[in-house]
């Protein structure tokens with residue numbers, strides 16, 4: 319499952335299409351900090367109704383915003399409880415304090431204590447079915463200890479999330495040289511860490527849904543799901559649309575048409591990509607018969623691109639699920655992930671192991 323990161327400013331974006339109204343969406347309280355009127359408008363009643371959506375809803379507390387507002391921990395939690403107390407959202411993300419891979423041991427311990435104390439308070443008021451605890455770590459031991467603490471506070475949680483992976487996922491990250499000792503004693507790198515952290519959390523909570531935060535691109539979302547996560551979230555549909563780009567199955571981001579006044583930061587749709595546009599069943603592409611017209615629609619409007627991209631992310635994840643059920647995941651992933659993708663090797667290793 320993929321949760322589409324939804325910006326409150328573009329509220330009607332998905333809701334205006336019946337085919338997308340039931341999509342799982344993730345909204346952040348950080349948006350309400352940027353515009354305080356949003357707090358009353360969206361978070362005082364039923365957020366789902368305010369968005370015009372009908373499907374699963376997750377509310378992220380926007381941890382970085384809370385912390386950067388320099389609110390005291392007490393005030394932060396009180397404000398969060400006010401929103402969470404009567405929320406009908408499916409998942410309410412606990413207020414976490416993610417460590418960076420280069421934080422000192424004492425800083426990491428301090429951040430963990432804070433995260434767990436927030437979780438403890440939230441667990442007293444938020445039903446277990448809704449509360450989404452978040453674990454962090456950059457070693458096997460850290461993840462296992464975090465899971466033990468969560469279990470002590472919340473018991474056998476129905477769902478749990480892994481956070482703090484963003485700095486490791488980013489290409490060109492300052493943490494490209496990150497390494498750790500795997501459970502078999504071998505040294506692992508950041509490519510292994512994503513799959514290993516999912517496996518470690520799975521070992522502690524075998525029946526819980528595992529969400530992985532901040533995976534980035536639609537392709538990486540497929541890789542992380544193939545590595546065993548039950549759900550991920552992605553902003554790529556909006557981010558790419560914002561840059562004027564579209565998502566296509568098995569391709570990197572593309573510009574729909576050539577434009578002389580634009581930096582050539584992405585390739586333009588090529589003749590071999592046109593069949594993918596022609597086959598697209600999104601509400602925007604379906605409104606035009608010819609691929610040329612579809613590309614024009616996508617080129618001229620952010621909303622059209624965002625709708626097409628959201629549809630593409632959702633349908634790609636649905637295709638992965640179908641491939642996993644049919645025992646064809648290896649072939650599917652090979653058609654979507656380049657061999658140079660950071661997660662290609664760990665994903666193929668996992669799928670081959672699962673097939674034996």
Ligand SMILES: [Zn+2]
Nearest residue numbers: 598600603626
């Ligand atoms: Zn489309």
